[in-house]
Amino acid sequence: xxxxxxxxxxxxxxxxxxxxxxxxQTGHEVALLEKYSSRDQLIAAVSDADAxxxxxxxxxxxxxxxxxxxxxxxxxxxxYDNIDLDACTAKGIVVMNTPGQNxxxxxxxxxxxxxxxxRNKFNPGTGSEISGKKIGIQAYGNVxxxxxxKAKALGMDVMAYDPYVSPDAMKADGVIPADTLxxxxxxxxxxxxxxxxxxxxxxSIGYNLISLMPKGGCLMNTARKEVINEAELVKxxxxxxxxxxxxxxxxxxxxxxxQKFCTRxxxxxxxxxxETAEANINxxxxxxxxxxxxxETGCLKFKVN
Ligand code: 3PG
Numbered sequence: 001x002x003x004x005x006x007x008x009x010x011x012x013x014x015x016x017x018x019x020x021x022x023x024x025q026t027g028h029e030v031a032l033l034e035k036y037s038s039r040d041q042l043i044a045a046v047s048d049a050d051a052x053x054x055x056x057x058x059x060x061x062x063x064x065x066x067x068x069x070x071x072x073x074x075x076x077x078x079x080y081d082n083i084d085l086d087a088c089t090a091k092g093i094v095v096m097n098t099p100g101q102n103x104x105x106x107x108x109x110x111x112x113x114x115x116x117x118x119r120n121k122f123n124p125g126t127g128s129e130i131s132g133k134k135i136g137i138q139a140y141g142n143v144x145x146x147x148x149x150k151a152k153a154l155g156m157d158v159m160a161y162d163p164y165v166s167p168d169a170m171k172a173d174g175v176i177p178a179d180t181l182x183x184x185x186x187x188x189x190x191x192x193x194x195x196x197x198x199x200x201x202x203x204s205i206g207y208n209l210i211s212l213m214p215k216g217g218c219l220m221n222t223a224r225k226e227v228i229n230e231a232e233l234v235k236x237x238x239x240x241x242x243x244x245x246x247x248x249x250x251x252x253x254x255x256x257x258x259q260k261f262c263t264r265x266x267x268x269x270x271x272x273x274x275e276t277a278e279a280n281i282n283x284x285x286x287x288x289x290x291x292x293x294x295x296e297t298g299c300l301k302f303k304v305n
Contacts, residue, residue, distance in 0.1 A: 001028045001295055002069070003288075004049035006042055008057050009270070010034040011076070012277040015284035019053070022288040026296070039063070046070065051295070053287045054082070056271065061087035072294050076283040077102055077274055078142065079224060081197040085305045094294065096302040098286040100142040102279035106248075107146035109273045110192050110222050111154070113246045113266075117218050121266055128216070131155030136178065136188030140165045143222070144194040148175050159184050185212040190220060197224035206232035211240060218244040222273045225249040237261050248273045 003023055005016065016032065023030050033045040039058075043066040046052060052059070052073045059073055064087040072094045075083060080097050088095045114135070119127035135151045137144040140162035148158045152174060159176040161184045167177035178184035185191060191213065195201045206229030210219055221228065230253045237243055237257070243264065250267035251257055257265045274283065293299040 001050040002031060002048060003028050003051040003053065003291060004031045004033060004045055005053045005284075006033045006036070006045060006057050007053075007055050008034075008036055009055055009275075011055075011284045012280040014277055015280035018281055018285045019288040022285065022292055026292045028292070028295070051291045053284070053291070055274075056082050059083040059088075064088055064091060064093065067093075072096070072291055074098065074287040074290050076287040079196050080304055081224065081226075089305045094300065094303055095305040096287075096290050096294075096300075097304055098283045098290065099302065101283035101286045102274035102276075103142040103146055105276040105279035106143045106222050106273035107150060108276075109248060110143070110147050110220055111150050113220050113222070113248070114151075114190055114192075114218070117220075117244050117246050117266065120263065123263070130190070133157070133189040134159060134187060135190040135192060136161065136184040137175075137192050137194060138162075138181070138184070139194040139196075139223075140170060140175070141194060144192070145173065147192050147194070148173060159188055181209060182212060185209045186214070189214060189216065190218050192220045193223040193227060195223055195227055197226045202226045203229045205229060207236045210236045210243065213240075213243060215242050216244075217242070218246060221245070221247040221249060223249070225251050233257075234260070237264065 020030050036042060042063055046063055046067040048069055050069050050071050052070060053076055055076055061084045070093050073083060073088060075097045078097055078099055083095055085095055114130055118130055131154060134157040137147055137160040140160040151158050159178050160170050161178040161181050170177040205227050230251050246266045248268045249271055254267050290302060
């Protein structure tokens, strides 16, 4: 079998070597397409691949149509909104993710962003401390739980909202369950987004929620830019000169945000939540093992379609 690793944003070398080792033992061939600049390169590379490992690379129906031998796509990471699941399912192609494998890296970045914004993006001037403040975690999954642990260790009060997690499970972690999103936004100095991009969540974070935040509140997005209603974000940052927005996924209107609200907004130049050697190794090797197991035993653990 031929496994294509297609990563516009490459894995750390140690992760690529680890993946090669795994497939070296199973006898599968590995091809590498890194830092590619056009969809056509991916389309050409995938044409004879039996398995595909990607990160945030867009696996569109066009890519799937070109992949005549493809049996499995593994997104080395959590969010699989970059993969056309319907196109894969229609061709009987299995899609998996590797949940939890890069979560700690994203959680650490969320904490870093919180301190960075509290200290005026490291510009001169009086900042504030996060100890004693309250953080609201929107979606208490793998990343949300890790943010909660770290925030508590830093002396913060932690609240979470997640309709899929029982309040008792949150309480057992020392986390205050919010009855409603509105309650959480009203009470928290920081809101950290960890929701996936789905038809239900896209554009769901807008004026009505953000404007509930207390004075000096900071919205932190290490999820997906699509969950924000950007026109309403601009409006609320205009109406509330005390609020801040920090994001690991530059908004489509990031230039406008930077120009209008310079000191109160920040976007990483390229998505970097999972950009650690550890996360690359964890997610990359998990993807390789999942593919090896799929071919060897038909294992479908972590199938998402
Ligand atoms: C994820 O969904 O796992 C994260 O957003 C990381 O994405 P990346 O692999 O493109 O850095």
